[in-house]
Amino acid sequence: MAGHRFQDQEHLLRVVGLFLAGVVVFLVLQVLLVPKDFGLYGHYRAGALDDARARPVAFAGAGACAACHSEVADAKKGGKHAAVRCEACHGPLVSHAEADDPAATKPPRPTATLCPVCHTAAVGKPAGFPQVNLKEHAEPGTCLECHKAHRPSV
Amino acid sequence: MSVDRRQFLIQSGKLLVLTGAAATALDHVMAGDPAGAPNYKTTDHWWGMTIDIEKCIGCGNCVRACKEENGVSKEPFYFRTWVERYHVPEGEFEHPEVDSPNGGHDGFPERYRQGDGSKSFFVPKLCNHCAHSPCVQVCPVGATFESPDGVVLVDKKYCLGCRYCVHACPYGCRYIDPVTKVVDKCTLCYHRITKGLTTACCEACPTEARRLADLKDPADPVHEFLRTHKVQVLKPQMATGSKLYYNGLDGSVR
Numbered sequence: 001m002a003g004h005r006f007q008d009q010e011h012l013l014r015v016v017g018l019f020l021a022g023v024v025v026f027l028v029l030q031v032l033l034v035p036k037d038f039g040l041y042g043h044y045r046a047g048a049l050d051d052a053r054a055r056p057v058a059f060a061g062a063g064a065c066a067a068c069h070s071e072v073a074d075a076k077k078g079g080k081h082a083a084v085r086c087e088a089c090h091g092p093l094v095s096h097a098e099a100d101d102p103a104a105t106k107p108p109r110p111t112a113t114l115c116p117v118c119h120t121a122a123v124g125k126p127a128g129f130p131q132v133n134l135k136e137h138a139e140p141g142t143c144l145e146c147h148k149a150h151r152p153s154v
Numbered sequence: 155m156s157v158d159r160r161q162f163l164i165q166s167g168k169l170l171v172l173t174g175a176a177a178t179a180l181d182h183v184m185a186g187d188p189a190g191a192p193n194y195k196t197t198d199h200w201w202g203m204t205i206d207i208e209k210c211i212g213c214g215n216c217v218r219a220c221k222e223e224n225g226v227s228k229e230p231f232y233f234r235t236w237v238e239r240y241h242v243p244e245g246e247f248e249h250p251e252v253d254s255p256n257g258g259h260d261g262f263p264e265r266y267r268q269g270d271g272s273k274s275f276f277v278p279k280l281c282n283h284c285a286h287s288p289c290v291q292v293c294p295v296g297a298t299f300e301s302p303d304g305v306v307l308v309d310k311k312y313c314l315g316c317r318y319c320v321h322a323c324p325y326g327c328r329y330i331d332p333v334t335k336v337v338d339k340c341t342l343c344y345h346r347i348t349k350g351l352t353t354a355c356c357e358a359c360p361t362e363a364r365r366l367a368d369l370k371d372p373a374d375p376v377h378e379f380l381r382t383h384k385v386q387v388l389k390p391q392m393a394t395g396s397k398l399y400y401n402g403l404d405g406s407v408r
Contacts, residue, residue, distance in 0.1 A: 038296070041196075041301075041302055042299055042300070043296040043299065044296045044297070044298075044299035044309060044312075045296070045309050045311075045312055048299070048307060048308075048309035048310075048311070048312070049196070049301055049307070049344075051309065051310070051311070052307050052341050052344040052345060053344055053345050053348050054345065055224070055344075055345040056345070057223075057345060057346055057349070057351065058222050058223045058354065059219065059222075059223055059346075059351075059354050059357045059358070061346075061351045061352070061357060062357070083361075083362050084360045084361075085357055085358070085359075085360075087219075087357055087358060088215055088357070088358045088359065088360045089360075091222075092219070092222050092223065092354075117213050117214075117215075117261065118211055118213045118360055122211075122212070122262065122264055123264065123265075123266040123267065123268055123274045124212060124239055124240075124241075124262070124266070124274035124275050124276055125211045125212065125276075126208055126209060126210075126211065126275075129209075129211055129361070131211075
């Protein structure tokens with residue numbers, strides 16, 4: 001009986017040894033595989049914040065436009081389009097704003113086909129918003145003959 | 155003692171003139187800003203957005219701008235932001251008719267008639283940047299998280315693409331990117347707002363229906379807006395801590 005007990009103890013020691021070896025392997029792998037900045041702010045990799053910030057900007061922002069085109073910014077002031085930011089109509093223009101020679105990367109001028117995107121009468125638009133029935137209002141594409149885009153009141 | 159006379163006088167002067175805490179603060183000021191974020195401190199901001207449904211005209215400018223700015227797939231069904239059109243027949247509060255053709259990217263073809271006894275309005279949607287996000291809670295690997303400045307972001311290098319968060323988001327704001335095969339969502343234009351710019355959707359919104367809000371900035375007009383308008387978040391019963399404040403939100407909106 002004593003011999004049997006001894007053999008059982010041997011088995012247990014092997015299992016304990018295997019378990020400890022597993023723990024060591026786990027700890028080594030954890031140190032190797034978990035990024036250094038993981039858990040700095042929470043249960044995530046802190047460097048992911050910098051990854052998200054690294055994306056290049058496409059819309060330059062109205063401030064960048066006004067830095068050169070102050071005359072347009074002045075024309076818009078007090079008008080119906082005062083709150084409409086430049087790139088809402090002109091599109092994303094960081095390539096123009098940050099170019100060494102902005103004149104060389106001049107964007108195409110938006111045409112009157114853009115006006116109906118906002119101003120076509122439609123069910124669901126807020127009642128106070130200026131909207132027109134295009135068929136009754138004027139010939140298509142002639143908006144700019146009466147309205148100025150930056151200060152649209154006739 | 156290896157402290158020379160000059161060092162000793164500086165140290166004792168600090169201790170005598172300043173308290174311990176102030177001395178530490180002085181050391182920080184003298185050390186300058188951290189190299190990684192020269193002008194931006196995450197702890198100084200708490201981002202959200204206000205959306206005024208009474209101003210939204212359903213032009214789809216925000217949807218197009220978002221796709222341009224963030225390189226979102228131009229295929230239908232992949233949106234970081236989209237616009238829904240609600241059509242609520244009188245008394246059918248529980249059963250609104252909702253459509254969002256291509257997310258509102260190409261505008262809304264007219265489907266309804268004025269004066270048919272119903273009401274219609276547009277609801278712009280995007281990630282709610284919840285303070286207690288269900289999507290963050292379910293991520294098994296810590297690939298999605300709430301940043302210290304209140305933006306829910308995805309670590310694309312860490313994401314497995316298991317889709318658990320896509321199911322967990324109660325607002326339907328996540329999708330699997332058809333190219334990278336990992337999850338993608340609105341970042342609240344984190345690359346812009348950390349540079350002092352507004353988001354692409356707010357930049358492109360012609361009626362100021364959307365406005366980026368820094369809730370920690372006392373000078374931000376959001377505080378005036380929240381005081382003077384009756385606002386609501388989507389699905390408040392889910393206690394997600396949404397930071398998207400809607401003005402004029404109808405009870406039929408899901």
